[in-house]
Amino acid sequence: MTGNEERPSVRLRQMIDGYQVSQAIHVAATLGIADLLRDGRRGAAQLASETATHPRALYRLLRALASVGVLHEDSDEQFALTELGECLRSDAAEPQGEWARFIGRPYHWETWGRLLNSIQTGENSFSDVHEGMRVWDWRAIQPEESAIFDAAMMGISRSVAQHVLAAYDFGQYGTVADIGGGNGLFLAAVLAKNPSTRGINFDQPHVVNRAGAIFEAAGVADRSESVGGSFFDGVPSGADAYVLKAVLHDWDDDDCVRILQSVRAACGAGKLLVIELVLGEPNIEPRPKFSDLNMLVMLGGRERTAAQWRALFESAGFQLTAVVPSAGGPSVIEGSALR
Numbered sequence: 001m002t003g004n005e006e007r008p009s010v011r012l013r014q015m016i017d018g019y020q021v022s023q024a025i026h027v028a029a030t031l032g033i034a035d036l037l038r039d040g041r042r043g044a045a046q047l048a049s050e051t052a053t054h055p056r057a058l059y060r061l062l063r064a065l066a067s068v069g070v071l072h073e074d075s076d077e078q079f080a081l082t083e084l085g086e087c088l089r090s091d092a093a094e095p096q097g098e099w100a101r102f103i104g105r106p107y108h109w110e111t112w113g114r115l116l117n118s119i120q121t122g123e124n125s126f127s128d129v130h131e132g133m134r135v136w137d138w139r140a141i142q143p144e145e146s147a148i149f150d151a152a153m154m155g156i157s158r159s160v161a162q163h164v165l166a167a168y169d170f171g172q173y174g175t176v177a178d179i180g181g182g183n184g185l186f187l188a189a190v191l192a193k194n195p196s197t198r199g200i201n202f203d204q205p206h207v208v209n210r211a212g213a214i215f216e217a218a219g220v221a222d223r224s225e226s227v228g229g230s231f232f233d234g235v236p237s238g239a240d241a242y243v244l245k246a247v248l249h250d251w252d253d254d255d256c257v258r259i260l261q262s263v264r265a266a267c268g269a270g271k272l273l274v275i276e277l278v279l280g281e282p283n284i285e286p287r288p289k290f291s292d293l294n295m296l297v298m299l300g301g302r303e304r305t306a307a308q309w310r311a312l313f314e315s316a317g318f319q320l321t322a323v324v325p326s327a328g329g330p331s332v333i334e335g336s337a338l339r
Contacts, residue, residue, distance in 0.1 A: 026104025034088035041080040102152035124300035161189035163328030177239035180247040184211030191220035237266040245275040260316030272335035
């Protein structure tokens with residue numbers, strides 16, 4: 001690093017222009033550049049012919065990405081993946097390509113562009129733009145956007161599952177219920193690692209219907225079941241542990257208490273396992289704090305500190321018993337029912 005790059009004004013300018021990098025990565029992910037470079041270096045003209053793009057414009061994109069370390073450019077204008085770029089491959093161990101594809105979608109971009117409105121009003125900007133609709137309801141009538149979002153969440157779930165399962169022992173529970181478990185990817189990972197554990201995947205009926213194929217592929221279909229419903233109305237009873245992964249940060253405190261009360265009514269002596277980012281001390285750990293802004297503009301939800309999780313648990317009849325961090329970011333926030 002040169003002295004010029006260490007100047008505060010230069011570092012700040014890099015942050016200001018950060019949207020340019022994210023958009024460039026988004027375009028490369030949308031075009032599938034990383035998969036096309038899987039087997040080795042290639043030139044922009046060849047890649048352009050396979051992506052229906054303008055050769056020199058694509059070269060300019062790839063050159064820019066090489067300047068920030070996502071690609072490597074050789075002296076003959078051939079490009080290869082770097083360690084960062086490998087993470088954009090669809091078969092990466094912790095894939096980021098689908099997330100990059102998602103964050104550049106126009107509706108997501110437009111909503112973040114109204115961050116000032118959310119800061120001024122305290123309201124989520126997505127609903128303001130879309131006449132009061134929640135983003136979940138909007139995606140339900142936008143099949144292409146729903147598919148892109150689901151693919152992004154699957155990539156994240158694979159990464160989260162890997163780190164959370166390394167940090168927390170789910171094998172201590174006979175039956176695990178994943179509340180708001182979506183297509184069952186996380187629960188399938190839990191069951192695959194713990195062959196004595198059974199699972200219940202609970203979500204809206206049109207969502208859990210997609211879980212069967214994932215359970216079959218993971219070899220856990222005989223130990224899993226899918227149940228459709230709304231967690232505001234009630235959840236299945238009889239499980240030893242109730243998981244809420246990346247669910248509660250979508251909601252404000254009042255709605256979170258309603259969801260947790262549904263779990264409390266069903267869990268008996270079972271454990272509550274909330275898997276979320278936890279806001280840390282001031283001046284460090286930007287990821288949960290920027291995720292908190294995303295919750296504000298997109299959903300009206302929030303990320304929370306450990307103390308805020310403790311208070312939320314107690315409001316719904318649980319006692320927070322442990323916060324177990326994982327290497328990937330999210331923590332397992334464990335609770336037991338208050339007597």
